[in-house]
Amino acid sequence: xxxxxxxxxxxxxxxxxxxxxxxxxxxxxxxxxxxxxxxxxxxxxxxxxxxxxxxxxxxxxxxxxxxxxxxxxxxxxxxxxxxxxxxxxxxxxxxxxxxxxxxxxxxxxxxxxxxxxxxxxxxxxxxxxxxxxxxxxxxxxxxxxxxxxxxxxxxxxxxxxxxxxxxxxxxxxxxxxxxxxxxxxxxxxx
Amino acid sequence: xxxxxxxxxxxxxxxxxxxxxxxxxxxxxxxxxxxxxxxxxxxxxxxxxxxxxxxxxxxxxxxxxxxxxxxxxxxxxxxxxxxxxxxxxxxxxxxxxxxxxxxxxxxxxxxxxxxxxxxxxxxxxxxxxxxxxxxxxxxxxxxxxxxxxxxxxxxxxxxxxxxxxxxxxxxxxxxxxxxxxxxxxxxxxx
Numbered sequence: 402x403x404x405x406x407x408x409x410x411x412x413x414x415x416x417x418x419x420x421x422x423x424x425x426x427x428x429x430x431x432x433x434x435x436x437x438x439x440x441x442x443x444x445x446x447x448x449x450x451x452x453x454x455x456x457x458x459x460x461x462x463x464x465x466x467x468x469x470x471x472x473x474x475x476x477x478x479x480x481x482x483x484x485x486x487x488x489x490x491x492x493x494x495x496x497x498x499x500x501x502x503x504x505x506x507x508x509x510x511x512x513x514x515x516x517x518x519x520x521x522x523x524x525x526x527x528x529x530x531x532x533x534x535x536x537x538x539x540x541x542x543x544x545x546x547x548x549x550x551x552x553x554x555x556x557x558x559x560x561x562x563x564x565x566x567x568x569x570x571x572x573x574x575x576x577x578x579x580x581x582x583x584x585x586x587x588x589x590x591x
Numbered sequence: 592x593x594x595x596x597x598x599x600x601x602x603x604x605x606x607x608x609x610x611x612x613x614x615x616x617x618x619x620x621x622x623x624x625x626x627x628x629x630x631x632x633x634x635x636x637x638x639x640x641x642x643x644x645x646x647x648x649x650x651x652x653x654x655x656x657x658x659x660x661x662x663x664x665x666x667x668x669x670x671x672x673x674x675x676x677x678x679x680x681x682x683x684x685x686x687x688x689x690x691x692x693x694x695x696x697x698x699x700x701x702x703x704x705x706x707x708x709x710x711x712x713x714x715x716x717x718x719x720x721x722x723x724x725x726x727x728x729x730x731x732x733x734x735x736x737x738x739x740x741x742x743x744x745x746x747x748x749x750x751x752x753x754x755x756x757x758x759x760x761x762x763x764x765x766x767x768x769x770x771x772x773x774x775x776x777x778x779x780x781x
Binding site: 421422423424425426498499500504505507508509511512513518521522525526549550553554556557559560561562563564565567568570571572573576577579580581583584585588589 | 746755758760763769
């Protein structure tokens, strides 16, 4: 196995372990075992568990399909709904586990590690901007009240989504996901 | 120090350590050190770290002032706002750390421990019912659209609050808290 592919295997295993177990419950050993590499090889590729966590966040963000927000194939609010339907499908089909890695690291690690806090914040920032852009498009198209503060509403919708995943995991139930769709699309943006 | 007061010191220390550090980053040693008791004494009072975490959740829930929701001293929606203002004051004044223990355990532990998941779910359930009751009161008083689904809206507001705390911690910023108040009170319930 080449050096580049070994790094890729470790990075991918770290992402999956962090998403399944959380930051503190994941040991370097869990990551190297899952990657099928010797424990010592982790530090040939990452200077710390924190560094691999920041890379895991970037890998996770790439799965969130921000491109669904930016595409112009459908009316803006339909794209926003499709984006969250895509995300909710994942959580419902997986039995309400894992949640969102950005929110998980935000809840577990942001207070304790500046590097991870900043990466979580960048993730939220990029995501919020994508949502805000869709809302502004919807306002320009006349599909959404022009008085609505698009920046605050985008931030709120993102926060609401993060909390929705936590409530869904706690209850092993789609009720919080249903409440999210009904309130965001029929009330906030309705 | 008597047996009862030693148990109280350990339970209180566990609550504070779990809230500050999270579940997996808190060792029994952190708890007993913070309580000023020998490490071995933990197991005289709790069968496991998980058991002390469930008690910590109950202690935390008692600080959330659900009584502010149930009181009839003010119009229902004013009480709801005062409840979240009380909670947001805590997070803003503390420099956006710790967040909500219910949400933190939901994000970090619910997937991995059935006892803690059930306790988190009970916490959300009780809180959501308190909010729902306020919304129904507001509907009966004619202060809120009677068509609004009070149960789904209450669940949504609670989820949104949990995510708001995570975003505020990640950004070390009150912007998500401001967005919560503006959207919940001016748009969802406005």
